Amino acid sequence: GENVxxxxxxxxxxxxxxxxxxxxxxxxASNYFPWYKQxxxxxxxxxxxxxxxxxxKKDQRIAVTLNKTAKHFSLHITETxxxxxxxxxxxxxxxxxxxxLTFGGGTRVLVKP
Amino acid sequence: NAGVxxxxxxxxxxxxxxxxxxxxxxxxxxxxxxxxxxxxMGLRLIHYSVGAGITDQGEVPNGYNVSRSTTEDFPLRxxxxxxxQTSVYFCASSRQGRHTGELFFGEGSRLTVL
Numbered sequence: 001g002e003n004v005x006x007x008x009x010x011x012x013x014x015x016x017x018x019x020x021x022x023x024x025x026x027x028x029a030s031n032y033f034p035w036y037k038q039x040x041x042x043x044x045x046x047x048x049x050x051x052x053x054x055x056x057k058k059d060q061r062i063a064v065t066l067n068k069t070a071k072h073f074s075l076h077i078t079e080t081x082x083x084x085x086x087x088x089x090x091x092x093x094x095x096x097x098x099x100x101l102t103f104g105g106g107t108r109v110l111v112k113p
Numbered sequence: 114n115a116g117v118x119x120x121x122x123x124x125x126x127x128x129x130x131x132x133x134x135x136x137x138x139x140x141x142x143x144x145x146x147x148x149x150x151x152x153x154m155g156l157r158l159i160h161y162s163v164g165a166g167i168t169d170q171g172e173v174p175n176g177y178n179v180s181r182s183t184t185e186d187f188p189l190r191x192x193x194x195x196x197x198q199t200s201v202y203f204c205a206s207s208r209q210g211r212h213t214g215e216l217f218f219g220e221g222s223r224l225t226v227l
Contacts, residue, residue, distance in 0.1 A: 001172070009153065034215070043203065043218040044156070089155055099144045099207040099216055100171070103155040 002027040004092050006104025014112055019077040021107045023090035030092040033066060033073045038087045080111045114139050119204050119219035126194040126226045134189040134222050136204030143209040145187040149200040162187055163209060194226045
């Protein structure tokens with residue numbers, strides 16, 4: 001089955017700096033790559049996603065890039081703010097079984113004021 | 114809409130006891146799933162369902178049972194609780210169509226097995 005690896009496991013940045021989280025996946029049939037944000041004690045929530053027919057997608061301060069040849073995708077957060085402190089999860093899906101997502105292990109991001 | 118509702122939010126069990134985690138959604142989503150979240154291991158899929166009457170195993174199904182008699186409900190049963198099942202459990206649902214879409218999560222159920 002699909003295997004998703006996520007790095008780094010923790011990331012500490014100064015407010016205003018950029019943060020980058022990287023994920024690799026194993027199944028070349030995967031075609032949907034979402035990113036979820038989970039604040040402390042809360043449920044995971046979708047922040048951005050990308051499909052395999054697109055190489056990059058932006059939404060204000062966040063962007064995701066996808067390299068299908070290398071089977072990796074990344075989340076970029078620019079001008080980080082304290083409210084960006086959370087755990088971020090990448091995921092991948094082939095779409096073959098409903099919305100069956102395989103998640104990475106998560107990255108704990110701490111934005112220092 | 115309430116979205117995805119899970120009960121209970123907290124539960125303590127003794128080894129060998131059984132219990133059911135309830136999950137209900139009011140968004141008419143075809144797809145429902147259960148994940149467990151353990152420190153450093155992300156979210157791992159336990160069981161999922163693509164519609165009423167249809168269920169399938171995920172990555173870590175052992176020790177858990179599910180059923181899907183209605184579109185709205187997807188309960189998770191622990192048959193004989195073990196300390197290794199101490200975790201936070203999330204139910205999630207989504208629409209199902211030609212393109213995979215957003216997964217909506219419940220608030221989570223924290224289970225401790227002594």
